[in-house]
Amino acid sequence: MPPPRSLPRGLTLILIPLALSLIIRPLLKAPSHLVLPALETNVGFAILAFVATAYLIPALGENFIKIGLKGRDLLKTYDDAIPECQGLICAAVYITLLTLFIPFPFSSFLTRERDYDVEGLAGGDFPHQQLATYLSALLSFMAATMLGLLDDLFDIRWRYKLPIPIIASIPLLLVYYAEQGLTTVVIPIPLRKLLGTVVDLGPLYYVYMSLLSTFCTNAINILAGVNGVEVGQALIIACSVAINDLLYLPWPYTLRLGSRELGGEWGAGLAFGSKELVERHLLSLYFMLPLIGVCSGLIFHNWYPARAFPGDTLCYFAGMTIAAAGILGHFSKTLLLFFIPQIFNFILSCPQLFGIVPCPRHRLPKLNKVSMLLNNSEADLSWEKPSVLRDIVLRTLSFLGLTRLTVDPKTNKIKSCTNLTILNVLLIWFGPTTEEALVVRVMLTQCAGSALAFFVRYGVAGFVYDGDRR
Amino acid sequence: MPPPRSLPRGLTLILIPLALSLIIRPLLKAPSHLVLPALETNVGFAILAFVATAYLIPALGENFIKIGLKGRDLLKTYDDAIPECQGLICAAVYITLLTLFIPFPFSSFLTRERDYDVEGLAGGDFPHQQLATYLSALLSFMAATMLGLLDDLFDIRWRYKLPIPIIASIPLLLVYYAEQGLTTVVIPIPLRKLLGTVVDLGPLYYVYMSLLSTFCTNAINILAGVNGVEVGQALIIACSVAINDLLYLPWPYTLRLGSRELGGEWGAGLAFGSKELVERHLLSLYFMLPLIGVCSGLIFHNWYPARAFPGDTLCYFAGMTIAAAGILGHFSKTLLLFFIPQIFNFILSCPQLFGIVPCPRHRLPKLNKVSMLLNNSEADLSWEKPSVLRDIVLRTLSFLGLTRLTVDPKTNKIKSCTNLTILNVLLIWFGPTTEEALVVRVMLTQCAGSALAFFVRYGVAGFVYDGDRR
Numbered sequence: 001m002p003p004p005r006s007l008p009r010g011l012t013l014i015l016i017p018l019a020l021s022l023i024i025r026p027l028l029k030a031p032s033h034l035v036l037p038a039l040e041t042n043v044g045f046a047i048l049a050f051v052a053t054a055y056l057i058p059a060l061g062e063n064f065i066k067i068g069l070k071g072r073d074l075l076k077t078y079d080d081a082i083p084e085c086q087g088l089i090c091a092a093v094y095i096t097l098l099t100l101f102i103p104f105p106f107s108s109f110l111t112r113e114r115d116y117d118v119e120g121l122a123g124g125d126f127p128h129q130q131l132a133t134y135l136s137a138l139l140s141f142m143a144a145t146m147l148g149l150l151d152d153l154f155d156i157r158w159r160y161k162l163p164i165p166i167i168a169s170i171p172l173l174l175v176y177y178a179e180q181g182l183t184t185v186v187i188p189i190p191l192r193k194l195l196g197t198v199v200d201l202g203p204l205y206y207v208y209m210s211l212l213s214t215f216c217t218n219a220i221n222i223l224a225g226v227n228g229v230e231v232g233q234a235l236i237i238a239c240s241v242a243i244n245d246l247l248y249l250p251w252p253y254t255l256r257l258g259s260r261e262l263g264g265e266w267g268a269g270l271a272f273g274s275k276e277l278v279e280r281h282l283l284s285l286y287f288m289l290p291l292i293g294v295c296s297g298l299i300f301h302n303w304y305p306a307r308a309f310p311g312d313t314l315c316y317f318a319g320m321t322i323a324a325a326g327i328l329g330h331f332s333k334t335l336l337l338f339f340i341p342q343i344f345n346f347i348l349s350c351p352q353l354f355g356i357v358p359c360p361r362h363r364l365p366k367l368n369k370v371s372m373l374l375n376n377s378e379a380d381l382s383w384e385k386p387s388v389l390r391d392i393v394l395r396t397l398s399f400l401g402l403t404r405l406t407v408d409p410k411t412n413k414i415k416s417c418t419n420l421t422i423l424n425v426l427l428i429w430f431g432p433t434t435e436e437a438l439v440v441r442v443m444l445t446q447c448a449g450s451a452l453a454f455f456v457r458y459g460v461a462g463f464v465y466d467g468d469r470r
Numbered sequence: 471m472p473p474p475r476s477l478p479r480g481l482t483l484i485l486i487p488l489a490l491s492l493i494i495r496p497l498l499k500a501p502s503h504l505v506l507p508a509l510e511t512n513v514g515f516a517i518l519a520f521v522a523t524a525y526l527i528p529a530l531g532e533n534f535i536k537i538g539l540k541g542r543d544l545l546k547t548y549d550d551a552i553p554e555c556q557g558l559i560c561a562a563v564y565i566t567l568l569t570l571f572i573p574f575p576f577s578s579f580l581t582r583e584r585d586y587d588v589e590g591l592a593g594g595d596f597p598h599q600q601l602a603t604y605l606s607a608l609l610s611f612m613a614a615t616m617l618g619l620l621d622d623l624f625d626i627r628w629r630y631k632l633p634i635p636i637i638a639s640i641p642l643l644l645v646y647y648a649e650q651g652l653t654t655v656v657i658p659i660p661l662r663k664l665l666g667t668v669v670d671l672g673p674l675y676y677v678y679m680s681l682l683s684t685f686c687t688n689a690i691n692i693l694a695g696v697n698g699v700e701v702g703q704a705l706i707i708a709c710s711v712a713i714n715d716l717l718y719l720p721w722p723y724t725l726r727l728g729s730r731e732l733g734g735e736w737g738a739g740l741a742f743g744s745k746e747l748v749e750r751h752l753l754s755l756y757f758m759l760p761l762i763g764v765c766s767g768l769i770f771h772n773w774y775p776a777r778a779f780p781g782d783t784l785c786y787f788a789g790m791t792i793a794a795a796g797i798l799g800h801f802s803k804t805l806l807l808f809f810i811p812q813i814f815n816f817i818l819s820c821p822q823l824f825g826i827v828p829c830p831r832h833r834l835p836k837l838n839k840v841s842m843l844l845n846n847s848e849a850d851l852s853w854e855k856p857s858v859l860r861d862i863v864l865r866t867l868s869f870l871g872l873t874r875l876t877v878d879p880k881t882n883k884i885k886s887c888t889n890l891t892i893l894n895v896l897l898i899w900f901g902p903t904t905e906e907a908l909v910v911r912v913m914l915t916q917c918a919g920s921a922l923a924f925f926v927r928y929g930v931a932g933f934v935y936d937g938d939r940r
Contacts, residue, residue: 063624067538092616099609099641107648131648135605138641139569142612146562149619154533171569171608178577178601 001080004058004307005300012051019047026104036249038105042286045097046293052093053297057086057308069152071309075226075367075374075435082306085152087231087314090294091145094317097290098138105286106131130283136175137287137324144168144217144320148313165217166210168320172327173206182330188464209327212335216326217319219342222349223422224315225364226374227306228299228439233342233446234318235295240338240450241325242288244457248281284329291321304436337453341445345422348402351393352420358384363419365427365438373432376404376418386413404428471550474528474777475770482521489517496574506719508575512756515567516763522563523767527556527778539622541779545696545837545844545905552776555622557701557784560764561615564787567760568608575756576601600753606645607757607794614638614687614790618783635687636680638790642797643676652800658934679797682805686796687789689812692819693892694785695834696844697776698769698909703812703916704788705765710808710920711795712758714927718751754799761791774906807923811915815892818872821863822890828854833889835897835908843902846874846888856883874898 022044026037061083064070070081147164150156156164183205187195201208224230295318301308326335336343352359358379365374384390394417397403402425406416418424426441427433433441492514496507531553534540540551617634620626626634653675657665671678694700765788771778796805806813822829828849835844854860864887867873872895876886888894896911897903903911 067623095613096637099613099644102641102644103648107650131645132602132605135602135609135641135645138609139605139612142609142616143565143569146612146616146619149616153537153623167566171572171605174569174572175601175605178573180577 001076001078001082001307002305004061006058007051007054007300012055015047015051019044019051022047036282038101039249039282039285041104042101042289045101046289049093049097049290049293050297052097053090053294054300056089056093057083057298057301060089061086061308069311073227073306074362074364076305077367077369082309084309085149085311085313086298086301086308087310087312087317088145088149088152090298090310090314091141091148091317093297094290094294094321095138095142095145098141098287101286101290102131102134105282106134130279132175132179133328134283134286136171137328139171140168140213140324141317141320143171144316145313148311148316151316152311152313162214162218164316165214165320165323168316169210169213169323172213172324173209176209176327177206186465190464208332209323212327212332213320213323215336216323216339217316219339219346220319221312221315223342223345223442225362225421226423226435226439226442227304228302229423229442230310230314231295231299231302231318232439232443234314234322235292235299236443236446236450237322237338238288238291238295238318240453241322241335242285242292244331244334244454245281245285245288245329248277249285250278280329280331284325284331287321287325291318304434304439334453334457337456338450340449340452341422341442348397348420348422348425350420351390351397352379356387356390356393357381357417357420360419363421363424365423367435368432371432372434374427374435374438375432376424376427378406378416378418380416382415390414401425401428471546471548471552471777472775474531476528477521477524477770482525485517485521489514489521492517506752508571509719509752509755511574512571512759515571516759519563519567519760519763520767522567523560523764524770526559526563527553527768527771530559531556531778539781543697543776544832544834546775547837547839552779554779555619555781555783556768556771556778557780557782557787558615558619558622560768560780560784561611561618561787563767564760564764564791565608565612565615568611568757571756571760572601572604575752576604600749602645602649603798604753604756606641607798609641610638610683610794611787611790613641614786615783618781618786621786622781622783632684632688634786635684635790635793638786639680639683639793642683642794643679646679646797647676656935660934678802679793682797682802683790683793685806686793686809687786689809689816690789691782691785693812693815693912695832696893696905696909696912697774698772699893699912700780700784701765701769701772701788702909702913704784704792705762705769706913706916706920707792707808708758708761708765708788710923711792711805712755712762714801714804714924715751715755715758715799718747719755720748750799750801754795754801757791757795761788774904774909804923804927807926808920810919810922811892811912818867818890818892818895820890821860821867822849826857826860826863827851827887827890830889833891833894835893837905838902841902842904844897844905844908845902846894846897848876848886848888850886852885860884871895871898 023041026040064083064085065081069083069085071084072079073082144165147168151161151164183202184198184200185205186198220230220234223233298308298310298314302310322335326332351357352363358381360377360379363377363379366377367373368375381390391414394403394405394414397420398405398417403420404418405414407413408415418428422445423438423442426438426445430441493511496510534553534555535551539553539555541554542549543552614635617638621631621634653672654668654670655675656668690700690704693703768778768780768784772780792805796802821827822833828851830847830849833847833849836847837843838845851860861884864873864875864884867890868875868887873890874888875884877883878885888898892915893908893912896908896915900911
């Protein structure tokens with residue numbers, strides 16, 4: 001195994017004072033001069049999150065190996081033990097910093113001089129009543145982390161594993177209930193004649209929220225297997241959510257996009273003067289920026305060739321964080337758009353997950369130890385009974401370029417197919433490659449997915465929704 | 471090792487329906503007919519907590535042993551691996567139930583028909599504003615559990631361990647700060663000429679609160695070593711706190727104690743009509759009753775001969791819970807009184823902890839494998855340099871009956887002394903005994919301590935405090 005990576009000392013020496021100054025500045029300066037003082041602090045915490053995670057992972061790795069939280073890298077030629085479950089360090093740093101962040105948006109010392117409203121907006125600060133909501137989210141993050149750690153420790157079986165994100169989301173849901181949160185959804189224009197403009201889903205809304213956290217968690221868990229891919233996708237999704245949030249904040253300048261005008265002096269971007277929208281997206285940002293920090297810290301060590309593995313803890317924790325941002329920010333539909341590659345991967349996997357096509361234990365690409373390139377891994381069908389359904393599914397997927405079949409030229413029977421994952425599709429389309437290049441391909445796919453998501457959300461959605469976005 | 475214990479099936483069949491009916495009754499009946507509907511639910515949850523813990527510990531024990539969370543019993547003749555860290559199961563059950571409990575006191579469905587006040591008290595129910603406080607306590611419990619588990623897993627060194635309870639109490643303190651909680655203390659009457667009736671401690675109050683959680687945690691951790699003693703003391707302290715809380719609730723009947731009248735129809739016991747006092751002690755009860763439940767479940771398996779060990783997780787978790795009840799209930803001085811045996815044990819241990827008297831690695835009593843009785847363990851002084859301070863300390867303690875010395879009759883030099891713990895004192899005073907009888911002695915001491923505490927609090931405190939108890 002290559003030696004551990006460490007942050008360049010120069011970078012640390014720049015980042016730490018920068019972070020501290022961002023945290024302290026709102027305390028020193030008359031806060032009324034700042035647009036979003038707590039957000040500035042949050043950026044400081046996000047930088048600290050990056051530095052702390054990047055520092056702690058190599059420092060604590062040995063301890064994880066000692067107690068058996070270790071794995072070996074299946075796509076390498078060496079056999080060294082690599083610390084697993086490093087998502088625990090991310091989660092611990094994240095939750096600690098988010099706890100220390102509590103007084104900034106929620107106590108009065110930042111807001112005492114800023115009781116004024118600008119254009120109907122409370123100059124960008126945050127209502128104290130939302131403290132309970134914030135705390136319930138922290139509880140859910142902690143529950144997800146705890147259950148993730150237990151999963152990594154005890155290797156919980158699949159059927160016990162599935163409800164874990166639902167259990168972790170209970171604090172969020174119950175506080176949402178106790179606080180009498182909205183359970184309505186806005187109906188797309190074409191369906192309004194049928195259902196009305198707004199429909200109250202009632203208890204179904206809670207089912208929807210808990211399923212959202214299950215989805216986010218498992219979506220990240222299932223697209224895995226090559227160095228950096230779990231944390232990389234979490235990072236890109238978190239960045240996409242953060243960019244989306246930034247569009248709704250009150251910036252002191254105007255952005256023109258074609259005929260559309262975003263912002264205006266003290267205007268609130270796409271929030272168009274809605275205080276509620278600003279608050280929701282601020283809350284989401286408070287969760288996303290430190291998540292970006294810890295994920296960046298982990299990917300620094302998890303990038304090819306990996307010195308640390310994220311473990312299930314990261315998937316549970318990051319999935320829960322992203323889901324909570326979507327739930328509390330009320331943009332769950334937009335959030336789902338950022339998961340386009342994961343949804344694609346899931347749908348593609350279904351024939352193997354549901355037993356139509358045989359599913360080997362590991363579906364990750366194979367390392368060719370001569371060329372040192374990754375090749376498609378395959379599912380062997382030669383011993384399977386013939387099945388019309390399977391043949392139709394596989395030949396359709398093959399026609400779409402999503403799998404490559406090996407067919408017996410005499411009998412025309414399918415002997416094997418490449419495994420049905422997005423990683424294998426990328427290898428079919430662009431040829432065998434190194435592990436690092438494959439991860440880059442996945443990351444670019446994820447970025448393309450986010451670009452598509454923004455296009456759908458702000459280009460296409462205009463036809464089916466009006467400005468009334470709740 | 472003897473076979474695992476299991477709850478009698480008949481008991482389970484009685485307890486589960488009883489618990490469910492207590493939980494469901496306030497939902498069915500017009501809540502206005504009940505005095506404290508959420509408290510009734512809480513009792514139901516406490517019973518469930520007991521059943522769940524008692525069931526899960528033997529069911530999950532093997533998994534703990536498998537991943538190395540195991541220990542062997544030092545005071546037994548057998549050598550079997552016994553699952554450690556079972557406090558984790560207590561904490562998981564406790565936190566899950568307290569999370570599920572959220573809607574009962576904090577949402578409106580129990581209170582919608584009860585907007586009336588009786589004699590100035592809101593018929594015993596709970597203000598929604600306190601939700602943030604409740605959640606912050608849950609966060610602290612979870613942090614304590616997480617850190618306890620990490621301690622059990624990684625065997626954290628002492629100097630890193632000490633601040634753990636302070637870290638775990640941060641959510642509690644920060645929310646207390648953000649909510650602008652009281653930081654004043656009432657001064658005893660004799661000192662009021664000097665300091666005034668009430669003094670605002672300001673930031674010192676936060677230091678005091680975090681030290682309280684450190685104290686509660688370590689007090690339980692240090693009095694350990696014989697089967698059942700950690701969880702037994704936590705159980706008795708929790709019961710004492712709960713009994714103290716019950717004195718402040720509005721009961722529909724009057725209790726006469728000498729010249730003192732407690733309660734009165736819809737009166738609020740010792741709260742004398744203060745809504746705030748009722749609410750504080752209700753919150754404390756909500757925390758204590760399920761704690762009594764999980765501790766009873768654990769002691770069922772941890773009682774001599776132990777089939778399960780609590781681990782540090784229990785000490786952190788139970789200590790934090792008890793401290794939070796004292797902090798949020800504003801009765802930290804009364805709480806400290808319930809720790810009289812622990813304080814005595816700590817003061818007695820000081821000469822060994824601070825190196826005046828040599829401290830062997832284990833100070834627990836020794837098993838005599840012939841008589842099968844526990845005898846005093848001793849610290850060997852024969853190789854130590856002479857020390858006047860040590861001689862004074864040991865001869866004073868020996869004079870008080872708190873240690874037994876072995877003195878060389880020729881030189882009059884102290885050759886050894888019994889270890890300075892309350893367990894050894896009980897063996898000196900009442901003679902060698904079985905492990906089970908020793909635990910009973912400790913439990914009786916703890917009960918006597920609580921009785922003394924109640925006497926001091928409600929008998930003696932009247933001379934130094936008036937009714938103005940904040």
